[in-house]
Amino acid sequence: MFAYYLQLGLRSLRKNPVLTALMVMAIGFGVAASMTTYSVYRATSRDPIPQKSSVLYNTQVDAFGPENIENGEPADALTYIDVTAILRAHKAPRQAAVYPVSVSVIPDDAGRLPMREGAYANSSDMFAMFDMPFIQGHAWTRDDDEKHASVAVITKDLNDKLFNGGNSVGKQVNLDGRLFRIVGVMANWSPQPLFFDVPNTGGFDEGAAVYIPFTRAIDLQLPTNGNNNCVKEPEAGWDGYLHSECVWIALWTEMHSAAEVATYRNYLNGYAAEQQRAGRWNWAPNVKVRDVMEWLDAKKVVPKESTISLVVSLGFLVICLVNTVGLLLAKFMRRAPEIGVRRALGASRSDIYAQFLIEAGAVGIAGGVLGLVLTGLGTLGTTLVFPEDIARLATLDPVLILLTLLTAIVASVVAAFYPTWRAAQVQPAWQLKSN
Amino acid sequence: MNLQIKPILTALRRHKSGTILIALQIALTLAIVCNALFIVHQRVERVHRPTGLDETNLITVQNRYVGKPDTFIPLMKTDVATLRNIPGVESAYVTNAFPLRRGGWSTGIQTEPDKTKDSLPSALYFVDEQALATLGVKLLAGRNFNPSEVVTVGPQTTPAPAQVIITKAIADKLFPKGDALGKTLYYAKGKPSTVIGIVAKLTVPWIDFDHMDNVTLMPVRFDSGYQQFLVRTKPGQQDNVFKAIPKALYASNRMRVLPEKTGIRTFETIRAAAYEADRGMAILMTVVCAVLLTITAAGIVGLSSFWVGQRRKQIGVRRALGARRSDILGYFLTENFLIALGGVIVGTMLALGLSQWMLKYFEMPRVSFTYVAVGVLLLLVLGQLAVFAPALRASKVSPVEATRA
Numbered sequence: 001m002f003a004y005y006l007q008l009g010l011r012s013l014r015k016n017p018v019l020t021a022l023m024v025m026a027i028g029f030g031v032a033a034s035m036t037t038y039s040v041y042r043a044t045s046r047d048p049i050p051q052k053s054s055v056l057y058n059t060q061v062d063a064f065g066p067e068n069i070e071n072g073e074p075a076d077a078l079t080y081i082d083v084t085a086i087l088r089a090h091k092a093p094r095q096a097a098v099y100p101v102s103v104s105v106i107p108d109d110a111g112r113l114p115m116r117e118g119a120y121a122n123s124s125d126m127f128a129m130f131d132m133p134f135i136q137g138h139a140w141t142r143d144d145d146e147k148h149a150s151v152a153v154i155t156k157d158l159n160d161k162l163f164n165g166g167n168s169v170g171k172q173v174n175l176d177g178r179l180f181r182i183v184g185v186m187a188n189w190s191p192q193p194l195f196f197d198v199p200n201t202g203g204f205d206e207g208a209a210v211y212i213p214f215t216r217a218i219d220l221q222l223p224t225n226g227n228n229n230c231v232k233e234p235e236a237g238w239d240g241y242l243h244s245e246c247v248w249i250a251l252w253t254e255m256h257s258a259a260e261v262a263t264y265r266n267y268l269n270g271y272a273a274e275q276q277r278a279g280r281w282n283w284a285p286n287v288k289v290r291d292v293m294e295w296l297d298a299k300k301v302v303p304k305e306s307t308i309s310l311v312v313s314l315g316f317l318v319i320c321l322v323n324t325v326g327l328l329l330a331k332f333m334r335r336a337p338e339i340g341v342r343r344a345l346g347a348s349r350s351d352i353y354a355q356f357l358i359e360a361g362a363v364g365i366a367g368g369v370l371g372l373v374l375t376g377l378g379t380l381g382t383t384l385v386f387p388e389d390i391a392r393l394a395t396l397d398p399v400l401i402l403l404t405l406l407t408a409i410v411a412s413v414v415a416a417f418y419p420t421w422r423a424a425q426v427q428p429a430w431q432l433k434s435n
Numbered sequence: 436m437n438l439q440i441k442p443i444l445t446a447l448r449r450h451k452s453g454t455i456l457i458a459l460q461i462a463l464t465l466a467i468v469c470n471a472l473f474i475v476h477q478r479v480e481r482v483h484r485p486t487g488l489d490e491t492n493l494i495t496v497q498n499r500y501v502g503k504p505d506t507f508i509p510l511m512k513t514d515v516a517t518l519r520n521i522p523g524v525e526s527a528y529v530t531n532a533f534p535l536r537r538g539g540w541s542t543g544i545q546t547e548p549d550k551t552k553d554s555l556p557s558a559l560y561f562v563d564e565q566a567l568a569t570l571g572v573k574l575l576a577g578r579n580f581n582p583s584e585v586v587t588v589g590p591q592t593t594p595a596p597a598q599v600i601i602t603k604a605i606a607d608k609l610f611p612k613g614d615a616l617g618k619t620l621y622y623a624k625g626k627p628s629t630v631i632g633i634v635a636k637l638t639v640p641w642i643d644f645d646h647m648d649n650v651t652l653m654p655v656r657f658d659s660g661y662q663q664f665l666v667r668t669k670p671g672q673q674d675n676v677f678k679a680i681p682k683a684l685y686a687s688n689r690m691r692v693l694p695e696k697t698g699i700r701t702f703e704t705i706r707a708a709a710y711e712a713d714r715g716m717a718i719l720m721t722v723v724c725a726v727l728l729t730i731t732a733a734g735i736v737g738l739s740s741f742w743v744g745q746r747r748k749q750i751g752v753r754r755a756l757g758a759r760r761s762d763i764l765g766y767f768l769t770e771n772f773l774i775a776l777g778g779v780i781v782g783t784m785l786a787l788g789l790s791q792w793m794l795k796y797f798e799m800p801r802v803s804f805t806y807v808a809v810g811v812l813l814l815l816v817l818g819q820l821a822v823f824a825p826a827l828r829a830s831k832v833s834p835v836e837a838t839r840a
Contacts, residue, residue, distance in 0.1 A: 018737075019737055022733050022734070022737055025730070025733075026730050026733070026734070029726050029730065030730075033723065033726070102499065102661070104499060104501040104502075104692050106501060106690075113685070113689065113692075114501040114689075114690060114691070114692050115692065116499055116692035116694055176501055176502050176503055177501070177502040177503065220503075223590065223591070233593050233623060233624065234591060236589075236591070236592060237591065238591065240591070241591045303712070304797045305712055305715070305716050307796075307797070308474070308716075308793065308797060308799075309716070309719055309720075312467060312470075312471060312720070312723055313723070315463065315466070315467045315789075316467065316723055316726075316727055318463060319460055319463045319464055319467070319727060319730065319731065320730060322456060322459050322460045322463065322734075323460055323730055323731065323733070323734035325456055326453065326456040326457065326460065326734055326737065326738045327734065327737045327738070329452060329453065329456065329738075330453075330737060330738055330740075330741030330742075331741075333741070333745075334741060334744065334745070384715060384718060385715035385716070385718055385719045386712065386715050387711050387712050387715070388711075418452070422452070
């Protein structure tokens, strides 16, 4: 029966090519618009590290005071004083301080120009915490952190550029004239959103090529390459800066149970209360410990543009559906006499339902195919509409293809419900008489 | 024609579903189109916001020195001299930031030595005596800096030179009486700076800032390995200078990085990059509006044609009873107008609701009344245009149809 109804449906669609084309286009455009913007939205709202996002926590401790912050939200980063104190207390099993630095890599070959590379200064725990993928060697150790060792981890791209992809563990890399011993090479790694450095990158960035120990970077007086916010003017010099109320360092911890999180939070509150008692701060403890997704949400990492265009496109899809409902209604009701004849010849209401829903499904498939082509063009065209860092994340993958087709078919069948119901209500006697 | 409204309403009551569908589609379209057009308007306005600069023949250079000497000042001085010596260069200077750079330094200005509250935020641009000429910014009052006034400021230090030039926006806010020239300002506690000049307009480096026109020019050389150079070329020389800059800089000192994509850019590129997201949003919303209006129009054509087809017999009867062609045409046009009117009334409410929602969640300004009015007009006209062809076909129905079964 299905094949027969499909045949009937296709014949009927061929009979009014203009009306059919209109419906297919409405579905196609509506689906394509919403799928294209959804692909961007999906890219910006996704979980960057699904296997660990629920056990990694960002730490915020208000060092600015309620008058200098908005809506009670502490600054995005911490002061050097607080980071070192919290690291020293070691209340979480794994913890890592991290801040962006900028380095110039000087190739050994004197004929080559220096290269500027993004870099992070971080604690050794970060590699294991973020599951950073090593292809040669390994991370530096906590012992290296303690010793302020001149060691570095570089990415595959930089290893290719400097050592033609060979084994570089144990070799030296020259950063701004200082030598660092390479302990590991990792695959190019930049989860999107770049959750651990949202305040400085907005969440979408190519990632870094070099990682060096936090303690060593402080010794070398490497300033942050990201935001530095101060409520009070720091004393002169690097040491004055380290002891200032300027915030510029992120602190991440890995904790596996609610009890661990509670202990850590209690410790932070105790620490902040202590600062208050000591007279450093004159406000009550204000501490935030958020896991990855809570953190991304709080920092509003999904661009406003992405959400607005998704909402507008969904509205667009709804309008296309209303349009399709109208056109299907016109199409089906025009065939009232035919329905009357079929009903009189013994077709049940459910037969009519089946016939017309299948016809609508055929429109949906055609609309879906058109929508797929347009979505493909759309994802290619996202670079025209969204900044490159975000646009490159929007791709037409199997999931999106399936979703596009499914949306088109479901949408057109949903749109067909009312017109089909009306068609099934046709009174055979009435139709036969009036003809 | 005006007498026809009552029979039309009666007829519409018998086609409830079709009527509601068209009205609903018009309502939804209006809600989206006027908000989308409003977004386009805002974004286009932002993209064309003036910076106060003469943006033609202006080239920016982003430079990072390699290594860590005790001071970068001699390197910076050599580079500025190198740039000024390139044939075709009119003027050049070294700075930390400029409009649309989207990165820079801001601080609070005080009018008293040690008050700590209620400061006026201002972006800081570190400049020298050639900056005003390079930027193409006009002095409204006072004088330019002298080369001897340029001071060196070390890293992690708040700059507070003895002389500053401020924008008119700051002058007006701090000294509403218009006597800002010669007054003392404090950029750091206890360190006075005298206002020696006022410029008409110059914007901050960021594109979203509460005080877009609050800028202070400081005669400062900031001792850092990361610098921006601004170069004004003679007319027609921009391309040549653009190519000559990296060669000249590398020839004078190889230990530097001029990033591949962002090292040397014309100001046109800077502007395009700064407003990339806004331009994209404007394009997207324009496309959405165009497609949406097309689909709505097509929907009206489709449904009206169906109605005309369904009522051929009634039309024939009316014609046979003496109605003229223009009466039939008028009937369908009026019918569409009434449906569209219902649609735009609901649509206006939806549009305002959507705007309210976007205000709440995205802090977007509320859609202006003009845009709703334009949207309403647009959809009423669109409805009339879309229904015209089917209505014309209806008017051509011959009275003979009345006699056909």
